[in-house]
Every structure is written in C-alpha cells, then in structure tokens.
Amino acid sequence: MFIESIKNQKIKDIKKLNQKKYRDKSNLFIIEGEHLVLEAYKNNVLDEVLISVGYDIDINITKTFVPSSVLSYITELENAPKVIGICKKIENKHIGNKILILDRIQDPGNLGTIIRSSVAFNIDTIVLSEDSVDLYNSKVLRATQGLIFSMNIIERNLIDFIEELKCNDYKIYGTSVKNGKVLKNIENSEKFAIIMGNEGKGVESNILDMCDEYIYIPMNSKCESLNVAVATSIILYELSR
Amino acid sequence: MFIESIKNQKIKDIKKLNQKKYRDKSNLFIIEGEHLVLEAYKNNVLDEVLISVGYDIDINITKTFVPSSVLSYITELENAPKVIGICKKIENKHIGNKILILDRIQDPGNLGTIIRSSVAFNIDTIVLSEDSVDLYNSKVLRATQGLIFSMNIIERNLIDFIEELKCNDYKIYGTSVKNGKVLKNIENSEKFAIIMGNEGKGVESNILDMCDEYIYIPMNSKCESLNVAVATSIILYELSR
16 A cells, blocks of 8 residues: 555544554554564564555565655654554553562653563563553653563552452562662562652652562662662562572 | 843853853853752852842852843753753762773763762762763753762773773673673672673674673573663672672
C-alpha cells in the first residue's frame, strides 16, 4: 500500500497515538526506528509498519509506504525515522516471583532505564501505579532500548496489589535511609517485590508502611539520595546474585 | 544593586554563559534555583547572584535584584528560577586514589547522574575526555542535584593521563562483556581508576587496551548492556565496599 498525504485519515489516526488518551482508547502505541520495530516484530506485538519510500525491512507484516514528509508529520523526533511501527498493548496475567513496583515515577528516561535494568537482572513483572508517566511515551520506549518487549509491565492500584502479594507469601521490600538493613545483608527470598518511588517524593507513606523489610544502600553523607533508576538498578543487581 | 533591563550589558554577558565558548573564555558558569545557589555558596565558588525583586536569600555575596523578565531572558528553563548564580570554575590539582575516567559521555543527564553516584560512593576525582558533553551545561548541573560542588572534576587527554596513573601504580579497570572478571570477584585496590565510555560506542579501543583488568556485570542475555550511568554506579557501589 502507498499513502502520499498527511491528510489521509489513517495517517491522522496514527499521529494521534502520540497522545496518551488515544493510546488508551485504541490499545495501540507507536514505535520509531528500525531497531525497535524489529524487536516488536520478534515479540509478536507489531500490527503494521509505515516505511519511507525507497527503503524496506525484511518482515512479514502489513507495510504501508509513505513519503518522508508523512513520517516527519507523525514523529516528535527532530530527525524523522525511516520506519514507524504500530503495536498492540499486551498484558501478561502471569506475574512471576520477582516483582518491581514503581510508585509514581515521572521521568520517562528513568522509567525506560529501570525497564532495561529489570530485564538485565531477571525481574519477572513491573507494576506501575496509576499515576506514573505513561509507559508508551516515546521517550520511555527509546530509553528501554527495545527491551520494553522483554518485560511484563502492568498498571495496578498499588495498595490492593500489595495486599494480594502479602496473602501469597511475597516478601515486600521498601527503601529507608533511617531504619534500613544494609543491601548486602539482605537474604534472598524466593518470592519478593521491591517498591521504589517518585523522583522527589519517594514512596507514598501508606504504601511504604506495608513493607516487611527496608533496604539501605550505604553512601557518603554528602549525598542525600541516588537517582531512582540508579538506586533501583543497584538493588536489582544485588538481589539477582 | 538593581538592573531593570535585558539590554543592560551585564545581563547580556550573563546570558552568554549558556554557551560553552563564553564559559570557556570567562571561566564562569551559571546555576539556576536556590538549592544549587546555596550549594555553590557553601562550597565557595559563588561569585554573585541575580535575585527576583521581592525575593531574597540569606547569603553574604554581591546581590543584584532584577525583575522576573530578566531571569526569564537569561534562563533556558520553561519556568524562570527566582535566583541565578554566577560561579567560577575551580580545579583541584590533588587527584586522590579513587578515580573515575569518562571517555566521551554525551548525555547531560547521564553525566550528572554519574557525578551524583561518584559522590555517594567516594570517588576522589572524575576525569573527562576532551570531547565529552560540557560539564557546565545546565542539564548536567541539574542532574547532579548540587553535588557538582562536592566532586573534583578535571578534563584531560586520557591517553597521557592514564600513562601517568600507570607510572604511579594505579590499577586501571575497564569493562568487557567477553573477557571480563565478574564484578563481585574484583579485589579491592588502594589506588585505582575505572574507565567508562560513550553511550553508543563505549571506550575507544586504544584506551581500553591500556587497562590492567576488565570488569563484567553478569546479566540476562536478553539485555546487551546497561545504561552507562547505571553500569558506572553499580561498579562504584561494589568497589566502595
């Protein structure tokens, strides 16, 4: 198929996927660039692709060729990619034994980096609170480096979800500078969930109160706290031992 | 003192400090917001401040009061801060025993986050290659959360600098996925330098060849690499034990 104009309804609908409300309504999201598109294809979430005329990629899926002006119209990147993919959101109901819970993370780079580290250190499921940065924000997708498709990520009311975990014998970890146990001394648990919180405000206090144990990363007193993606990654690294 | 207009030469000169070439020429840089300004003041690098009329901060340094339009004119932030400080660049000649070398880091958020983690995990000096993102870029300064003033950071030709370190019995660490030694098995050295590299390209090969030992962070094979600020922080965390 070939579409030439940005006035085409299909192109207008795809551009709307830059906005969260249209992603929520359609259960679709867009990804930009060949690397992410190929990752989506491998993971069976790619619905269709727009490809710049004169370019091609070797995948067996509905392709629409468009002039680069159409890709520039859709993208929010400074340099339009040669390929834009439309993906369907898929949620896996199986949550596994190693869970990372994120309370109101706001920075897309932080969320993307945390997803990448979670794949590296064998987390099974990431649970986002309802007021987190949108997972399908293009900056989040880029920061994951394509690993979004290798991680089960769900959105839940955290209080209800943590109560459910506690009924199922998961050990719940929070972090605390004051009363925490040094990270290196945390014993391995078969089933656990780690709760990390908002960049400025941390984890909401009524959620933090639900933890069974608090982790502390020893550091120089000049530094009050680490970047949340760094702190999360260090904890995941240590617990993956 | 009070300056009302953005046409004032002093204000024009301060605005120019948003550009690297003027920072290099003047050996000055600007910081935005009360938190960073107070940190600069505590660390004796603050030269003077611009303060929004009607606001004040309790420091004993040359103050110039300006309307908020002047602060909006100078800042590159969406919301103008109430305080902008002008700082002098200061370089400490003493480099210490624990050194972090950064080869061509490009992302300001990554550099800022690495500086923050370096303070947390007791690095003495950070050495930047000559073609790194500028340390005094406002995004770097913000990502350090004020810890820029708690770290000695210098810029050097890395090959010359590493040769000097080797003559002085520093152990030089690089990272390698293929031939690396697992991070947890690295023994402590009294004097060491860790070399981390560019986001996409890693450390230049002729620099990597100068290392005495290579570190490997074990991770799931689905993940090719970690974000550079995360990888650096995990290594610093582990070596600070």
